[in-house]
Amino acid sequence: MLEALSTTNIIIAAIIICSAYLVRGIAGFGSGLIAIPLLALMLPLSIAVPLIVLLDYIASASHGVKHREAICWRDILPLLPFSIIGVLMALYLFNSVDAQILRYGLGIFLLLFAVYSLFSITPNAAPSLLWAAPGGTLGGFIGTLFGTGGPFYVLYLKLRGLNKTEFRATFATIFLIDGIGRLIGYMATGFFDLALLKVVAVAIPLMAIGMYIGGQIHSNLSQETFQRGISMLLIVSGISLLLK
Template sequence: MSVDQIAAVPVASAAAILLTAYFIRGITGFGSGLIAVPLLALLLPLKFVVPVILLLDFTASMVMGGFNLKRVQWGEIGVLIPLGIAGVVIGTSLLVRLPAAPMLAALAVFVLIFAVRSLFNIRGDKPISRGWAVPAALTGGTVGALFGTGGPPYVIYLTHRIHDKGALRATFSALFFSDGLARIVSFLVAGLLMSAKVWVAYLVALPLMLGALYLGGRVHVGLSHAQMTRLVGVLLLGSSGSLLVKALHT
């Protein structure tokens, strides 16, 4: 990506997207990548956006912390991490090799699925077998590396496996830290983090991300969890439609 391409991006729009994504993460504890990546992909190449958001999300995970090692369900983590790493390798390979149009179309469909899930507040707590760890981890790792938004498959699986909220939160945190670390290593090997422009963008965006996290953690927005979920769904629905339009014209 050339310097001219970066200069042509509406800086205010990119900043607003980051502030929104990490403000919501400051409130809910998740969702920054799912919001930031599809919206930023309307402005910048996906192969640039995903590594930058990976670095920001990994930093946010370290800043927020909050997992108690004693409450982590290591039995679940032990099943998910190896399969997730395999998915990360697959996703990184696809990110490096695939052309832009099919990747944008696939991202649009992925985001649409979770937009509908958020809009209608589709949830479930029925227990499922550990066999579902295979598709959940492979999908989470692959999609995480490819689009920087691999959390939802893990979230869906673990919420059907762990019903104690404290243990669930601790397990999420440990898993996302491990997943992020695996993606960083994979991206370094693939050369996706070797660009100076990626690190410059990360450093420029870092104060925005930290400020938005702080505000999200402190500001009471007057919305219930269900209302916030539906608001995120509306945002995702709009970004999905825009991505499909962009994919068709790429």
């Protein structure tokens, strides 16, 4: 697989992976938003997507284990049943939903929310856990249809007013739980073959370097700067949905 790439493309791919996980090290998410569209310019999506999903899973395990004391289970548990409902809805509607209209609507919604949140950084009090219903349902639904459900989990956690360490650890745990089904699906359909696993083995050190540098930056960020960064990544998420 790597043999088919030129030396220049291999270097570019390495920079993309390292940069994507630097962002994930800072914010706790966003690696797929950066890596998949850029890697797809030189690798087929059937390789780029499973590669990043597996690396994301490893990265999330790292964040979840390292900061396990900061995981907010009170915010995760109400989310899970609605995530399952979203996944089941997506599987049922997979062939009948108008994907283009749905993407546009969701992209516009994310953009509007992100722009608003840039001027309203932190709520005075954590909103009701009832936000778990739309957050979990949309996260499971959109994640199953398009592989981009993360922004809705991010939106939910942002509304809950978690601090930056709680946010990163809690999102990582949500991703670990949500990602189990995707990993099983990729394995069942043969995407995780020996060639892909070789690429993963090469990519893990690049991911680790990016995550380490991102973690150092994260430690020095103020809460306000972190929240603004999350809002900017949500804007990128909205734009990516509009351009898909």
